[in-house]
Amino acid sequence: MSEVLTSREGAVLTITLNRPDVFNALNHALHAALRAALEDAADPTVRAVVITGAGRGFCAGQDLREFSDLGTSIEDALEETYHPNIRLVRGLAKPVIAAVNGPAAGAGFSLACACDVRVASSAATFVPGFIGIGLAPDSGGTLFIQRLLGYARAFEWMCSNRRLDADEAHALGLVSEVIPAETFEARVAALAAEWAERPTVAVGLTKQLLDHAHHATLDEQLALEARLQQGAVDSADFAEGLSAFLEKRPPSFTGA
Numbered sequence: 001m002s003e004v005l006t007s008r009e010g011a012v013l014t015i016t017l018n019r020p021d022v023f024n025a026l027n028h029a030l031h032a033a034l035r036a037a038l039e040d041a042a043d044p045t046v047r048a049v050v051i052t053g054a055g056r057g058f059c060a061g062q063d064l065r066e067f068s069d070l071g072t073s074i075e076d077a078l079e080e081t082y083h084p085n086i087r088l089v090r091g092l093a094k095p096v097i098a099a100v101n102g103p104a105a106g107a108g109f110s111l112a113c114a115c116d117v118r119v120a121s122s123a124a125t126f127v128p129g130f131i132g133i134g135l136a137p138d139s140g141g142t143l144f145i146q147r148l149l150g151y152a153r154a155f156e157w158m159c160s161n162r163r164l165d166a167d168e169a170h171a172l173g174l175v176s177e178v179i180p181a182e183t184f185e186a187r188v189a190a191l192a193a194e195w196a197e198r199p200t201v202a203v204g205l206t207k208q209l210l211d212h213a214h215h216a217t218l219d220e221q222l223a224l225e226a227r228l229q230q231g232a233v234d235s236a237d238f239a240e241g242l243s244a245f246l247e248k249r250p251p252s253f254t255g256a
Helices: 028-040 074-080 082-091 107-114 141-149 151-160 166-172 181-196 200-213 218-233 236-246
Strands: 004-009 012-017 048-053 096-100 103-105 117-121 125-127 177-179
Touching: 004 028, 004 181, 012 028, 012 181, 028 082, 048 181, 074 082, 082 107, 096 107, 096 181, 103 107, 107 141, 117 166, 117 181, 141 151, 166 177, 177 181, 200 218, 200 236, 218 236
Parallel strands: 012 048, 048 096, 096 117, 103 125, 117 177
Antiparallel strands: 004 012
């Protein structure tokens, strides 16, 4: 059985972590399969990506049964397994949606926070995980969660290891929407289709600009905005968007 499943519906690629018996805990095989799926997601005909979990969980984080058998230092292991996939998520020039269908913990929650959009099933729960076993966080969690919550809330919550339900996560701003479990898959499909209909070039450039903004001076950000806006002006979607605006009709973007 493959540790990661992929399916395609129009311009939407869905990547499903597939170790449901262990709540999709991360091991070497899953990391490798996820990396291959994320590399495939760079295909320009894919205009939105969904990451979700099989069974009752999103991702429980590291499979601790494999933790003691890494065969290398923690630093090297992270660079070989976790880091490439987090970089791939952030590097995709298109929206990546975390469809959190159940528990998300540890590095599994960090993976969800690396995505651009997070929606939660009413059955989802969120827990930092690391402090509970005496570890510092990894997989970019401290970067992404601080961006989402601010330093004080991020520090207090990650160090408390308190479990949040979906409504609490929504109230804090960790997820943008809570969806009843019985309609979760249908709503995620509809949401992903909406994202796939947007001007993909402009969406990808906006993602790049927002990532850059966290460490840029004003002049650096203004310069990058100007340079990337030139790239958007040269796109077919900009031509379509401008024509649609002038003709007072809805635009029909193609992602080009």
